[in-house]
Amino acid sequence: MNKTFARRIAAVALACMAAAPMAAPPADPYVVGLTGDMTGPDAGNSGAVADAIRIYFDKINERGGINGHPVQVLIRDNQSQPSRAASDAQAFVNDPNLLIIVTASLSSTYAPTISESRQRGVPVLFAGGVCPTEVFPPANPLLFCTSGYAADKDAEYAVDYIRSVSPGNVTVGFVSMAIPISRGGMEHGAKAAESKGMKVGGHETIPPTTANFSPYATKLKAAGVDWVVSWAPWVTQVKTFEALRQLGWQGKFISYAHNVAEEELKRVKDPGFLVFGTNAMFISNQPIHKDIAAAAVGKTKFPYTYLNEGWVAATTLEAALKKVPWPPTRAKLTEAMNDLSIDMRGMPPAVLHQRLRGRQGRGVCGRLHPVRLPGQRHGRLRVHGHTHIARRNGAWREGRGKQGNEGRRP
Numbered sequence: 001m002n003k004t005f006a007r008r009i010a011a012v013a014l015a016c017m018a019a020a021p022m023a024a025p026p027a028d029p030y031v032v033g034l035t036g037d038m039t040g041p042d043a044g045n046s047g048a049v050a051d052a053i054r055i056y057f058d059k060i061n062e063r064g065g066i067n068g069h070p071v072q073v074l075i076r077d078n079q080s081q082p083s084r085a086a087s088d089a090q091a092f093v094n095d096p097n098l099l100i101i102v103t104a105s106l107s108s109t110y111a112p113t114i115s116e117s118r119q120r121g122v123p124v125l126f127a128g129g130v131c132p133t134e135v136f137p138p139a140n141p142l143l144f145c146t147s148g149y150a151a152d153k154d155a156e157y158a159v160d161y162i163r164s165v166s167p168g169n170v171t172v173g174f175v176s177m178a179i180p181i182s183r184g185g186m187e188h189g190a191k192a193a194e195s196k197g198m199k200v201g202g203h204e205t206i207p208p209t210t211a212n213f214s215p216y217a218t219k220l221k222a223a224g225v226d227w228v229v230s231w232a233p234w235v236t237q238v239k240t241f242e243a244l245r246q247l248g249w250q251g252k253f254i255s256y257a258h259n260v261a262e263e264e265l266k267r268v269k270d271p272g273f274l275v276f277g278t279n280a281m282f283i284s285n286q287p288i289h290k291d292i293a294a295a296a297v298g299k300t301k302f303p304y305t306y307l308n309e310g311w312v313a314a315t316t317l318e319a320a321l322k323k324v325p326w327p328p329t330r331a332k333l334t335e336a337m338n339d340l341s342i343d344m345r346g347m348p349p350a351v352l353h354q355r356l357r358g359r360q361g362r363g364v365c366g367r368l369h370p371v372r373l374p375g376q377r378h379g380r381l382r383v384h385g386h387t388h389i390a391r392r393n394g395a396w397r398e399g400r401g402k403q404g405n406e407g408r409r410p
Contacts, residue, residue: 027065027068027069027070028069028097028327029065029069029070029071029072029097030065030066030069030070030071030072030099030321030324030328031072031074031095031097031098031099032053032057032071032072032073032074032098032099032100032102032317033073033074033076033088033091033092033095033098033100033101033102034050034053034073034074034075034076034101034102034103034104035076035078035084035085035088035089035092035101035102035103035104035105035109035113036049036050036075036076036077036078036102036103036104036105036128037077037078037079037080037104037105037106037109038050038075038077038079039077039079040077040078040079040080040081040105041079041080041106041208041209041233041235042080042105042106042129042233044234044259044260044302044306045128045129045233045234045258045259045260045306045309046080046104046105046106046128046129047302048128048259048260048300048302048306048307048309048310049104049127049128049129049259049307049309049310049313050075050104050310051296051299051300051301051302051307051310052292052300052306052307052308052309052310052311052313052314053073053102053104053127053310053313053314053317054073054075054299055295055296055299055300055307056295056310056311056314056315056318057071057073057314057318058299059295060318066318066321066322067321067322067324067325067326069326071317071318071321074092074095074098076088076091078105078109079105080105080106080108080109081109082108082109082111082112083112084109085103085105085109085110085112085113086112086113086115086116088113089101089112089113089115089116089117090116092116092122093116093117093119093120093122098122099123099324099328099329099330099333100122100123100124100125100317100330100333101113101116101117101122101123101124101125102124102125102126102127102313102317103124103125103126103127103129104126104127104128104129104310104313105129106129106179106208106233107129107130107132107179107180107181107182108179108180110126110129110132114132114134114140114143117140117142117143118140118142121142121330121331122142122330123142123143123144123330123333123334123337124142124143124144125144125145125146125313125316125317125337126143126144126145126146126147127145127146127147127309127310127312127313128147128259128309128310128313129147130147130149130150130151130181130182130185131145131147131149131150132145132181133181136150141334141338142334144316144337146309146312146313146316147309148277148278148279148309148312149231149256149277149278151181151182151184151185151188151231152184152185152188154185154231154256154276155185155186155188155189155192155229155231156188156189156192157276158189158229158231158254158255158276159172159189159192159193159196159198159229160192160196161254161276162193162198162227162229162254163196163197163198166226166227169199170198170199170226170227171198171199171200171201171223171224171225171226171227172190172193172198172199172200172201172225172226172227172228172229173200173201173202173203173204173220173223173225173227173228173229174186174187174189174190174193174200174202174203174204174228174229174230175203175204175205175206175216175220175228175229175230175232175236175237175240176203176204176205176206176230176231176232176236177205177206177207177208177232177233177236178205178206178207178208179208182231182232182233182236183205185231186203186205186229186230186231186232187203189229189231190203193229201220201223201224201225202219202220202223202225204216204219204220204240206232206236206240208233208236210236210239213239213240213242213243214243214246214247216240216243217240217243217244217246217247217249218247220240220244220249221244221247221248221249225251226251226252227251227252227253227254228240228241228244228251228252228253228254229254229255230253230254230255230256231255231256232255233258234258234260234261234264237255237256237258238255238264238268240253241253241255241268241270241273242268245270250272251272252272252273252274253272253273253274254274254275254276255273255274255275255276256275256276256277257275257276257277257279257281258277259305259306259307259308259309260306261275261277261281262281262282262283262305263303263305263306279308279309279312279347280346280347281305281308282304282305282308284346286345286346286347287345287346288311288344288345288346288347289346292304292307292308292311308347311347312344312347315342315344315347316340316342319340319341319342320333320336320337320340321333321336323336323339323340324336
């Protein structure tokens with residue numbers, strides 16, 4: 001091959017290379033770390049929260065991400081064990097690209113995560129699990145919470161409701177799981193009941209590993225309780241109720257409507273088992289519920305009705321990340337999280353805004369606000385009813401639901 005011919009071939013090759021489109025390098029991601037209970041005692045609740053967040057951002061990434069950047073969600077299984085949560089938090093805070101830690105597990109895992117957050121200036125979002133006291137005034141500026149329930153406020157709600165429908169002499173029992181926030185919430189509820197002239201018939205605190213709930217139910221039944229209030233992980237709530245029914249107890253039981261409640265109510269089918277919650281249930285058939293159901297097909301082992309809390313958390317994260325200019329930092333995201341206006345599209349049935357504080361929820365569904373406010377303000381609206389228990393004209397009332405169940409079943 002002569003030199004002239006070789007030069008011509010080289011020139012043609014270079015021209016072809018120049019004409020070929022060059023693939024754009026992948027954009028750097030927003031990095032989110034999630035430590036959650038995927039396979040432990042709260043997997044039915046927390047695992048569904050993690051799945052919802054993963055599914056949500058998969059959809060976001062399919063549409064081009066946020067501000068032209070994908071969202072990468074790093075998920076670690078803490079099994080609701082504090083030691084594993086500590087290990088997860090340490091790994092996350094040591095990742096220079098990570099912007100925020102999301103926690104979805106029992107409250108026993110919170111302390112080590114909060115400790116790492118404070119030391120390294122990493123914001124933490126509590127999603128699906130109870131909001132810790134540190135998100136309430138005076139609040140830790142790095143901690144946020146989208147969960148729809150709060151121990152003391154929910155206990156007050158339940159007691160207030162019981163008093164409104166049982167104005168005479170009434171004895172109330174309380175049930176908690178033996179973890180700090182659950183136990184403290186029910187202790188607060190017992191004091192609230194006494195302040196309203198009700199007799200407290202005991203407070204049973206049940207260990208997380210309990211298999212036999214009959215001894216605790218026996219004590220409550222022997223105390224002659226008319227009502228039982230339980231604010232705890234779902235397993236403690238429903239197993240205690242079922243144990244009471246097996247003993248022939250005929251009273252009423254009111255507890256929080258966790259992610260699993262909508263499916264579980266179909267199984268329990270007992271008009272004396274009441275739940276209250278702050279998310280619109282899927283039976284209300286909001287457009288957002290149809291979107292969640294469609295997105296979940298083939299993407300999770302959980303019923304799509306379990307995904308509400310995770311969807312709320314992901315919606316909040318998306319809104320915050322949209323406000324973070326590139327390159328993102330933990331400080332920029334923390335600032336964004338403190339000033340959000342979010343349309344939840346009916347998950348609660350109202351547009352949420354951080355500056356709405358202390359207002360009553362409109363309609364029959366309330367929703368605790370998703371994000372903490374700075375300073376002495378905070379972004380949590382009081383709970384004012386659920387699908388069929390509503391606050392109207394200053395009083396709690398039971399309303400007839402779509403299924404004609406007199407407010408007992410969403």
